[in-house]
Amino acid sequence: MADNSSVSAGGDLREERRKSIMEAAIRLFAERGYHETKMDDVAELAGLSKGAIYLYYKSKEDLFCALLEEKARQLLPTLQSVAERATSVEGLVSDLVYTQLTLRQDNMDLFRIFHAQQPRADLRWQRSFEQIRLHLEQFVASLAEAFARFLPELPAEECRSLALELLGMLNMHTVDWLVRKDVRPLVARAEVITRHFLYGLEGIRRTQAVHGACRP
Amino acid sequence: MADNSSVSAGGDLREERRKSIMEAAIRLFAERGYHETKMDDVAELAGLSKGAIYLYYKSKEDLFCALLEEKARQLLPTLQSVAERATSVEGLVSDLVYTQLTLRQDNMDLFRIFHAQQPRADLRWQRSFEQIRLHLEQFVASLAEAFARFLPELPAEECRSLALELLGMLNMHTVDWLVRKDVRPLVARAEVITRHFLYGLEGIRRTQAVHGACRP
Amino acid sequence: MADNSSVSAGGDLREERRKSIMEAAIRLFAERGYHETKMDDVAELAGLSKGAIYLYYKSKEDLFCALLEEKARQLLPTLQSVAERATSVEGLVSDLVYTQLTLRQDNMDLFRIFHAQQPRADLRWQRSFEQIRLHLEQFVASLAEAFARFLPELPAEECRSLALELLGMLNMHTVDWLVRKDVRPLVARAEVITRHFLYGLEGIRRTQAVHGACRP
Amino acid sequence: MADNSSVSAGGDLREERRKSIMEAAIRLFAERGYHETKMDDVAELAGLSKGAIYLYYKSKEDLFCALLEEKARQLLPTLQSVAERATSVEGLVSDLVYTQLTLRQDNMDLFRIFHAQQPRADLRWQRSFEQIRLHLEQFVASLAEAFARFLPELPAEECRSLALELLGMLNMHTVDWLVRKDVRPLVARAEVITRHFLYGLEGIRRTQAVHGACRP
């Protein structure tokens, strides 16, 4: 255990450097965007020389894509599981809102990057972004499906709508929190959002019940 | 008529060129982002030489800022007025949703630009963006205030929350419409969004009524 | 004629610039080799800015390949024709030596580039170089064939050998002339080379004649 | 014996490493040229770490120069001696051709390097190259002088010419052998080359004899 410390330290050091580059990159890409971020800046923030970055990532583009893919791999499982293990619509919504806000708060830089890139037709990050868009699409779908489970009368289309709307609410609150540099934690908004959204669902349900009752 | 045509045509021509540059810029900035858009591309799409752009805008940055400011000037009044002239919360929401979706559909490129830039901390477009953020802030405020008018018992904070959430829902639907290249018009989603949001309000109101009744 | 001067001047100017870049490139590539030649140097020698080169050639590599291909296209026809139109072996050799030396003298930089690159296994200029090697191969072949025409008894293999040897003699004299910066013109060596080579042929012929006579 | 083994082994090891670096360098410089050869590649092929090279050679340039000088020191004596110990022109030529072709075959990488660098005006290897050029010059001179010994009537200039031509023939055959990756050994061409060159000499001699006879 003690004797392999030198070896594992080598590996650890390498992994640590890799991580420090990535953290620097996330922060800068988030704050300034891809093009306004210079490799020099990343190097400086990571505490390395410019050339050293190229020992870990073969190009700026590669660094950006690696960032997207690694974070996607880290975060997506958490997101998915919430929708799947829910036992009631109230539980689903409140868990989801809480989980999302926590993740966004802890990964605000990543959120910025995603949010900014979302509506681009683009260019050359297709590979990475297309993957991520698929993940997102899948996430929306699984959320819509969860709604469908608890609101069986609702058309699939409308369930998807609900999923989008909930995410939209979360997005806007996150952006607001970022832009106004709100000192309160983002999760403090969980209760309001959950409540508002559940009120909406209640209304939908009631209408459904009536309609359902009318159809003999 | 013939002789002043050169003058007025000159003026018109000038205005026309300005506009064609701006339209080209909007489209390209939206599709590719600021840095991926080359002045050559703008010139080509506008049907002018590269040098000519500099007769109308003193730099690329200036073109971008002018674009933001001009469009903000064009669109914001419409947005504001909806909130102000509403006579019922139902009217407010349904008008707003309709107006917003229509505007976004007709100015999708502009929407992309705004959306992408929204969560940036940045850099050098502060001048233009700060202005726009103020406009947006103001718009959110006036919307929150309109809600407050119709839901007098609701804390101001929560009214603002509602405003954000409605806009978030609209944003997400717009992004979804763009990304999936939905062939149906964006406004087709107005009814669902309005309904969902109003159900939510109804729930809030009912709770309020109960709470209100309790308070002697 | 006069009215299209502005147009043709534009074209001419462009062609002139292209040529001045190429001339600068040939000289520098010849003197220093590919890698020791910086785009800045080419630009300076061509009397342009660094960036301007990229208006004419899309990369350093492209410039190098264009150079090879253009010169090959210019010079090869001359070389080929000598071998084809010869009516006697004496005429062939003396014309060829003269033509070759003249061309080499007038294109000494190009000769250096070819000579230096000739025995490389390499790398990325394959496209351009493979073509040129084919041309050279073809040239050697047509020369060998010309020898075969005048020395019908000689095996094809040995004719090819003769072709190589004549070219080798020319190469070495050219290198010697370059390295020693000989003030006399290179063509001054034509007579000696021709004479020496023809003496050799005479010997071969005589042997052939004897052998030929022996075979009934 | 045992105890000094570490020292002598150390020295041997050092010498061995030096040699393995040099062999790697020769091969790579020959195949790819100086600039396309990376120190990493040399290290890998030599089976050492990159840093280790710098314990043996103080820079890439130094490695290249050392290579040239060492090989020159090794090979030149052999070359010189042939010219000096010849007893007849036939012997001279056939020995020289044979020796040269053998050396070239066994040192083809070195040949490539020399051949490629030969006609450069250059740069910073002047030190090493100038030396080598002097050696070569000397070699050509001694060869010319040998010819002069056996052909006393021939002007010195023309003897030098003959020397160049013989070397040119050898060069071209070597290049041809390399480029076409001829499977037959290079020395297989010795007989033809010798024969062709001697035929030439014979012709020269005959003419000389006639001229000599005329001069009373």
Added chain:
DNA sequence: CATGAATGAGACTTCATTCAT
């Protein structure tokens, strides 16, 4: 001595901007 991670000077290339025509 040996290693190989890190450095940083320097090269190629792009593109916003200028300016002679």
Added chain:
DNA sequence: GATGAATGAAGTCTCATTCAT
């Protein structure tokens, strides 16, 4: 005014060389 060829600052990336381990 309009053009587009030219400029050159600035950015990405490479690789010879160094140095802590």
